[in-house]
Amino acid sequence: MARESLEKSKIKFLLLEGVHPSAVETLRQSGYENVELHQKALPPEELKSAIASAHFVGIRSRSQLTEEVFEAAKKLVAVGCFCIGTNQVDLAAATKRGIAVFNAPFSNTRSVAELVIAEAILLLRGVAEKNAAAHRGQWRKSAANSFEIRGKKLGIIGYGNIGMQLGVIAESLGMQVQFYDVVNKLPLGNARQVPSLNQLLAQSDVVSLHVPETKATQNMIGAEQIAQMPNGAILINASRGTVVDIDALAESLREGRLAGAAIDVFPVEPRSNDDEFVSPLREFDNTILTPHIGGSTVEAQENIGMEVAEKLARYSDTGTTISAVNMPEVALPEHGKSHRLLHIHHNVPGVMSAINTIFSENHINVSAQFLQTNEQVGYVVIDLDAGYSDLALEKLAAVDGTIRTRVLF
Ligand SMILES: NC(=O)c1ccc[n+]([C@@H]2O[C@H](COP(=O)([O-])OP(=O)(O)OC[C@H]3O[C@@H](n4cnc5c(N)ncnc54)[C@H](O)[C@@H]3O)[C@@H](O)[C@H]2O)c1
Ligand SMILES: O=C(O)CC[C@@H](O)C(=O)O
Numbered sequence: 034m035a036r037e038s039l040e041k042s043k044i045k046f047l048l049l050e051g052v053h054p055s056a057v058e059t060l061r062q063s064g065y066e067n068v069e070l071h072q073k074a075l076p077p078e079e080l081k082s083a084i085a086s087a088h089f090v091g092i093r094s095r096s097q098l099t100e101e102v103f104e105a106a107k108k109l110v111a112v113g114c115f116c117i118g119t120n121q122v123d124l125a126a127a128t129k130r131g132i133a134v135f136n137a138p139f140s141n142t143r144s145v146a147e148l149v150i151a152e153a154i155l156l157l158r159g160v161a162e163k164n165a166a167a168h169r170g171q172w173r174k175s176a177a178n179s180f181e182i183r184g185k186k187l188g189i190i191g192y193g194n195i196g197m198q199l200g201v202i203a204e205s206l207g208m209q210v211q212f213y214d215v216v217n218k219l220p221l222g223n224a225r226q227v228p229s230l231n232q233l234l235a236q237s238d239v240v241s242l243h244v245p246e247t248k249a250t251q252n253m254i255g256a257e258q259i260a261q262m263p264n265g266a267i268l269i270n271a272s273r274g275t276v277v278d279i280d281a282l283a284e285s286l287r288e289g290r291l292a293g294a295a296i297d298v299f300p301v302e303p304r305s306n307d308d309e310f311v312s313p314l315r316e317f318d319n320t321i322l323t324p325h326i327g328g329s330t331v332e333a334q335e336n337i338g339m340e341v342a343e344k345l346a347r348y349s350d351t352g353t354t355i356s357a358v359n360m361p362e363v364a365l366p367e368h369g370k371s372h373r374l375l376h377i378h379h380n381v382p383g384v385m386s387a388i389n390t391i392f393s394e395n396h397i398n399v400s401a402q403f404l405q406t407n408e409q410v411g412y413v414v415i416d417l418d419a420g421y422s423d424l425a426l427e428k429l430a431a432v433d434g435t436i437r438t439r440v441l442f
Pocket of ligand 1: 117118119138141142145190191192193194195196213214215216243244245246247249250271272273297298325326327328329
């Protein structure tokens with residue numbers, strides 16, 4: 034694989050989907066000025082052409098980084114997801130090319146939790162319906178089917194960063210919190226883990242989904258699951274659009290089984306704000322439909338911009354992979370006058386021994402070595418005297434199992 038170490042001015046960052054300007058500012062402060070910015074996701078062919086010359090790409094949830102896109106991205110070193118979800122990235126395709134993928138696992142959790150609480154209150158009070166009616170000139174003053182949030186049971190599916198934060202806020206408003214998760218979790222406050230999804234559904238007034246997009250969560254809420262929920266319950270989904278069977282939800286709303294729903298994410302979402310939003314849920318006044326804005330607050334986006342840009346710049350400068358989602362995590366110090374070789378390889382027996390043989394047979398003095406592995410990949414970082422880096426890099430690149438090498442001057 035080709036030797037890679039470039040002047041900062043030649044390192045190109047492609048930032049898509051209106052990533053916050055704080056990202057550009059953070060990159061600029063780290064000396065990276067070569068930034069191409071787009072306010073929207075690019076259609077596949079345009080994406081392939083723009084990414085071909087990029088060393089780093091920044092996306093949110095709309096850009097699909099598929100095998101085909103990675104194939105076109107010959108110079109790509111790392112991907113920054115300026116969000117939590119990484120389901121829009123083919124992680125296996127990135128990993129097999131030694132492309133690191135970073136995200137911002139915490140910066141928008143509070144924003145999502147606040148939106149869910151607001152929606153739960155509005156739906157319990159019937160505000161979505163009353164608001165829609167008022168816009169049509171209808172006055173519906175009534176206390177019927179209008180409830181306080183206090184004392185109601187909140188069922189959280191997926192008790193991770195967002196689910197836990199939601200549980201804490203809900204409890205402070207007097208809700209009784211229970212959750213279902215595939216992993217045993219330490220409950221915060223008085224929250225209670227329940228052993229099965231059906232149990233959670235059967236005993237919750239409000240159900241809120243906070244699971245990732247995986248095979249197991251695909252349509253995890255369909256007709257059968259909705260049937261477990263009490264009449265008049267409320268369903269909220271601000272996780273991923275594939276988690277709820279939208280047609281089944283529409284049917285249950287049509288039958289009047291559920292009192293309402295708040296949906297922020299959809300199986301198919303418009304590529305940009307110029308495209309029409311199509312959904313069977315549009316006909317229901319008692320649904321709050323939002324355009325995937327759970328994490329879209331000024332505070333969250335600004336923080337995410339700084340956080341992910343900093344991770345990309347640090348990886349470019351030092352090779353540090355802390356918080357990469359597909360690479361072994363290594364925190365690396367500055368390398369001073371030494372040259373730093375980065376070697377990403379398949380995690381198979383014999384690679385490290387081959388690497389160390391190169392240094393001993395060629396009498397190359399190594400000043401520092403860092404190694405970390407995960408199931409698929411090994412990542413070894415070697416600091417050495419500048420005079421040896423050409424030779425060492427050439428030999429490292431020839432080691433069986435090598436995925437990618439890079440040198441930092
Ligand atoms: N709407 C938005 O704008 C928005 C913003 C941020 C995050 N999200 C999405 O919200 C979701 C949750 O984010 P998070 O940061 O809390 O994630 P997280 O990884 O911290 O938590 C996910 C939890 O779900 C659990 N889980 C996984 N599979 C499960 C299954 N089959 N059944 C039950 N539990 C399961 C995990 O054990 C974990 O506790 C993600 O899909 C993320 O992409 C959406
Ligand atoms: O900002 C986005 O487009 C995605 C937000 C959210 O779904 C996330 O995964 O953090």
